[in-house]
Amino acid sequence: MEGEVGDFLRSRRARIRPEEVGLASHGRRRVPGLRREEVAQLAGVSVDYYIRLEQGRGPSVSDAVLDAIARVLRLDETEHAHLLTVARPRRQRGRQRAAADRVRPGVQTMLDGMERSPALVLGRRMEVLAWNALGDAVMGFSRMAPAERSMPRQVFLVPAGRDLYPEWHAVAAQTVAHLRLSAGRWADDPELCALVGELSLKSEDFRRLWADHEVKECAYGVKKLRHPVAGLLTLPYETLSLPAAPDQTVVVYTPEPGSETAERLALLGSWESSGAAR
Incomplete structure (x- = not known):
């Protein structure tokens, strides 16, 4: 599912209001929820690093970074596990696919x-x-x-x-x-x-x-x-x-x-x- 990590992160940050995480909500916002730079700031990573993650260009991202992003976006246990999965997709062996049926x-x-x-x-x-x-x-x-x-x-x-x-x-x-x-x-x-x-x-x-x-x-x-x-x-x-x-x-x-x-x-x-x- 190409683009899954970016789509998922955008949907999760769209549901968080700035004031919920201690940020002032000044000025007009083009998109609902948190901006990418705000998520990066709160998670303690660079904006460029976070943008690359949303673009699916962060295959070596660490658990610590993903945990921090999950905390900022207030992901529940299932959402957190899903983020870990889609941020580092693993290819499944053909034998596993054949046995599944x-x-x-x-x-x-x-x-x-x-x-x-x-x-x-x-x-x-x-x-x-x-x-x-x-x-x-x-x-x-x-x-x-x-x-x-x-x-x-x-x-x-x-x-x-x-x-x-x-x-x-x-x-x-x-x-x-x-x-x-x-x-x-x-x-x-x-x-x-x-x-x-x-x-x-x-x-x-x-x-x-x-x-x-x-x-x-x-x-x-x-x-x-x-x-x-x-x-x-x-x-x-x-x-x-x-x-x-x-x-x-x-x-x-x-x-x-x-x-x-x-x-x-x-x-x-x-x-x-x-x-x-x-």
């Missing part, structure tokens, strides 16, 4: 053992690599073409996505923020670049959200789904990273036992297994 049989067995919880595995592009029976009952992955098994495509390119997610705007923003984080980690992945290009071309909502440069690690949370048969499902979720496949993430939805959602999922699972859905 395969899920080990043991992982699939683990998913299948989660009979009361919808579960799936996402790849680095938020593509769905594997799922269990209840996950399929909720999302219908087995009835999709392989290219459609993509969370970003489902959110932005499938019209039914807005009906599936009652809180669509929050889901859309979260999806883009997570995809942006992945794009920083895997900057040389051609399929990831192609996905971002496709979404940018076809979705105005995606273009707008992508331009915000928000980054977020979706480690846990609650997602609401409106299923055509089961109705409204309120699904807390947890994510697990696989040490043997660091670009794969297991997502497990964990409805509260005895809740209305748990009961609806149990009925949906029985309905699917009986063949009534086919």
Whole structure:
């Protein structure tokens, strides 16, 4: 993602008001937020050095400098880690890319053992690599073409996505923020670049959200789904990273036992297994 470090830094300094960092806000400003020379001054580096960093010409920049800039721009932990990644991108080996699309049989067995919880595995592009029976009952992955098994495509390119997610705007923003984080980690992945290009071309909502440069690690949370048969499902979720496949993430939805959602999922699972859905 060429220019990522500069775009990210410009977006972060645009949201900081001078008075927030102890600077007087005198005169007319052509751009919102902090000027480049102000960030450089507060971080203790030369203006030329900071400009070169924003231009992507600072591959040997130290942790200390990036830490200082992160402090000035008030980056949270995820944003700070993203800055470290995009400021010093590393090329990934082809073997790692090839392995990213395969899920080990043991992982699939683990998913299948989660009979009361919808579960799936996402790849680095938020593509769905594997799922269990209840996950399929909720999302219908087995009835999709392989290219459609993509969370970003489902959110932005499938019209039914807005009906599936009652809180669509929050889901859309979260999806883009997570995809942006992945794009920083895997900057040389051609399929990831192609996905971002496709979404940018076809979705105005995606273009707008992508331009915000928000980054977020979706480690846990609650997602609401409106299923055509089961109705409204309120699904807390947890994510697990696989040490043997660091670009794969297991997502497990964990409805509260005895809740209305748990009961609806149990009925949906029985309905699917009986063949009534086919």
